[in-house]
Amino acid sequence: MLANFTSVALTIVGALTWGLLLGGISRSVTARIHGRMGPRVTQNFIDLWKLFRKTSSIHHGGMFWMAPMFRITGAICVLLMVPLVIGQNITYNMSFAGDVFLLIYIMFFGCLGMALGAGNSGHPYAVIAVSRGLAQMSSYELSFSIAVVAIAVGLHTFKIEGIVAAQQAGITSWNIFRFPFASAGALLAFLPMQMAYPFGIVLAPQEIPIGPPTEYSSRMLSFMLSGRALFGVAKLILFVSLLFGGASSWLSLFVKTFLLYMYPIVVSSVFPRFRTEQSIRFLWFIPTTLALVDLVRVML
Amino acid sequence: MYCNQPPEKPGNKKELLEKITNMARANSLWVTAYGTGCGAIELRPLHTSRFDMERFGIAMRPTPRQADVLIISGYLATKTLKRVIRVYEQMQDPKYIVALGSCTINGGMYFDSYNTLNVLDKYLPVDVYVMGCMPRPEAIIDGFSLLMQKIKDGRAQGWKHYKENLDYYRENQKKIITDWDLPDYNW
Structure with a gap:
């Protein structure tokens, strides 16, 4: 029990x-892609501490206060339900508690809480961003869900542990x-899950300056940034x-997550932004069709 | 609603924490994007690869709620003052003001204009003035360095001064803003 608690705490902090x-x-x-030096890599820690120590005197109702907690809760749930390193049972945390469908639902839960809180702030930019975000989410969730179903049906398991275990026969067995x-x-x-361009219609700095968190400040914003970091890693x-293929060691976990994290960063740096309808049309047709091809192949 | 209470001074136990926090504050200055005068044009190059203000941890924020620094970029017209006060009072403590150009110091080339404020310090607590007409990006970066040093040393206390001397500032502000309708709640 104590070991589990320690593992959960270390997972969240890590x-x-x-x-x-x-x-x-x-x-x-x-910054380097732009030809700039850019901030120090620890800049986010500095920003977070500064925000945490600022005063906060903005109130927009109960949901406004609860939204960052929803976000963090959703992120932590997703994080704890995925096994971190294969073979190290201590890092499986609460992965026994649910399958991929529950995960997809919980991923939606955090974003929905954020949308309700941002909507409650009453700022027009936040409301526009929320409507855009929910429309886009319903688009990419479709292709993501179909892809997950195709993989789950193909491997005859809905458990993440089972999906990871089925990929352990070398690189060619990766999904x-x-x-x-x-x-x-x-x-x-x-x-779009990582709000990368060309799908960055939610934050859209030139249109709706910063979108949902427009009214958030100080400690609330530091919670939101923490939630975003946690959710990103999850x-x-x-x-x-x-x-x-999951991670067979800690090194493998760090390398794989780092490389995967760089993928939206690099794409984001060289693409302009879609308009909302372009983004939704693209997500409804291209990724959904691709995912459907494999689903049909697996079903046949 | 806290206008009548002066802010608490940190005790000895909190001093170390305050020092660490001041380091963080100095290295993470978020600037609200609000161009009040012609000096705003000199702020643009700061984003570019040539000057790159992000390397100092300085970033632009589109909302005063998240900003630490308000830049008064050049002359401040009497009509703009109300909006600037509104923006400043929506910012969360601690907050700082950087004033650019001669106009904010003594009116500059608009010293005898009917609609331009001459001495900004009478209306808002300025932490750092940057000279020039207009100051080049290098001078603005130098001004930011000065502000960062003041924050690290705990000397950038304009926001506290504003709270403690609110009556003085309000009196001066109301001399300029004849149709006063700003709310009293603010911070």
Whole structure:
């Protein structure tokens, strides 16, 4: 029991640290692509501490206060339900508690809480961003869900542990090679999940300056940034488990999540932004069709 | 609603924590994107690869809720003052003001204009003035370095001064803003 508690606590702290560090690295990488020096890699930690120590005197109702907690709760649930390192039972945390469908639901739960809180702030930019975000989410969730179903049906298991275990016979047994179309659909859905360009219509700095968190400040914003870092790492580990054979060691976990994290950063740096309808149309047709191809192949 | 209470001074036990926090504050300055005068044009190059203000941890925020620094970029017209006060009072403590250009110091080339404020310090607590007409990006970076040093040393206390001397500032502000309708709740 104590070991479990320690493992859960270490997982959360470790994921938060890794998430913030990845965020700092991504800012540096983006700066280098722009030909700039960029901030230090620890900048996100500094920002977080500064925000945490600022005063907060903004109130927009109960849901406004609860939204960052929803976000963090959703992120922690996803994080704890995915096994981290194969073979090390202590890192499986609460992965016994549910399957991939529950995970997809919980991923939606955090974002929905955030949407309700941002909507409650009453700022027009936040409300526009929420409507855009929910529309886009319903688009990429479709292709992602179909891809996951195709993989689960193909491997005859809905448990993440089972999906990871089925990929342990070498690189060629990774789902990205066994289910190439579903993987392509899921990886395309990963871009809007990480709010990367060309799908960055939710934050859209030039249109709705910062979107949902417009009214959030100080400690609330620090919770939101922590939630985002945690959720980012949780999604990375989930994708590594679903498509890239999981992680057989800590080194493998860090390398795989780092490389996967760089994928939306690099794509994001060189693409302009879609309009909302373009983004939704693309997500409804291209990744969904790709995922469906593998689902039909598996069903036949 | 806290206008009448001066802010608490940190005790000895909190001093170390305050020092660490001041280091974080100095290295993470978020600036609200609000161009009040012609000096805003000199802020743009700071984003570019040539000057790259992000390397100092300085970033632009589109909302005063998240900002630490308000830049008064050049002359401040009497009509703009109300909006600037509104923006400043929506920012969360601690907050700082950087004033650019001669206009904010003594009116500059608009010293005898009917609609331009001459001495900004009478209306808002300025932490750092940057000279020039307009100051080049190098000068602005130098001003930011000064602000960062003041924050690290715990000397950037304009926001506390504003709270403690609110009556003085309000009196001066109301001399300029004749149609006063700003709310009293603010911070």
